Amino acid sequence: MSTDSSPKAAKRRPDRAALVIAVALIAVAAVIFWDVSRLGAIASYARIGPTTVPNLVAGGLLVLGIWTAIEAWRGDFPEREHQEMGPVLWIVGGLAAQMLLLKPLGFSIATGVLFAMTAAGFGKRKLWLTLPIGIAFSFVVWVIFTRLLQLHLPSGPLEALFF
Known part of the structure; x- marks a missing residue:
């Protein structure tokens, strides 16, 4: 069993902070989807109603959350600077x-x-x-x-x- 201590091996570890952000994005999307589902079909005769924009926002947050999770799991985020x-x-x-x-x-x-x-x-x-x-x-x-x-x-x- 060999141990690889190269910089590439260290970069491949999942980024825990980014994974937490991904989970938070997905959770916010889920809350928005749940809240919109309670509105029901108020204006069913129109294609665009009061649920359209919240659904788009929740969908965008869900996509961003999944994308962030994938990038975090790959370890593709650049190294962050020290936070003052x-x-x-x-x-x-x-x-x-x-x-x-x-x-x-x-x-x-x-x-x-x-x-x-x-x-x-x-x-x-x-x-x-x-x-x-x-x-x-x-x-x-x-x-x-x-x-x-x-x-x-x-x-x-x-x-x-x-x-």
């Missing part, structure tokens, strides 16, 4: 902060915090500059959605100050 956790934590922290601050402080401030923390994750650590810029951009978005499009976004003290 600092930027990821800044962005995930920004998302968590937005979710926690959205109701008490409103859309503009919560999304401004997300903007500033995402900028910090990308290397712009001047929070004293990125936070007001993010709040200003978010306030403009809030005005467009709430006043022009008549869609509801959570308001807070900043929005109440102007409207």
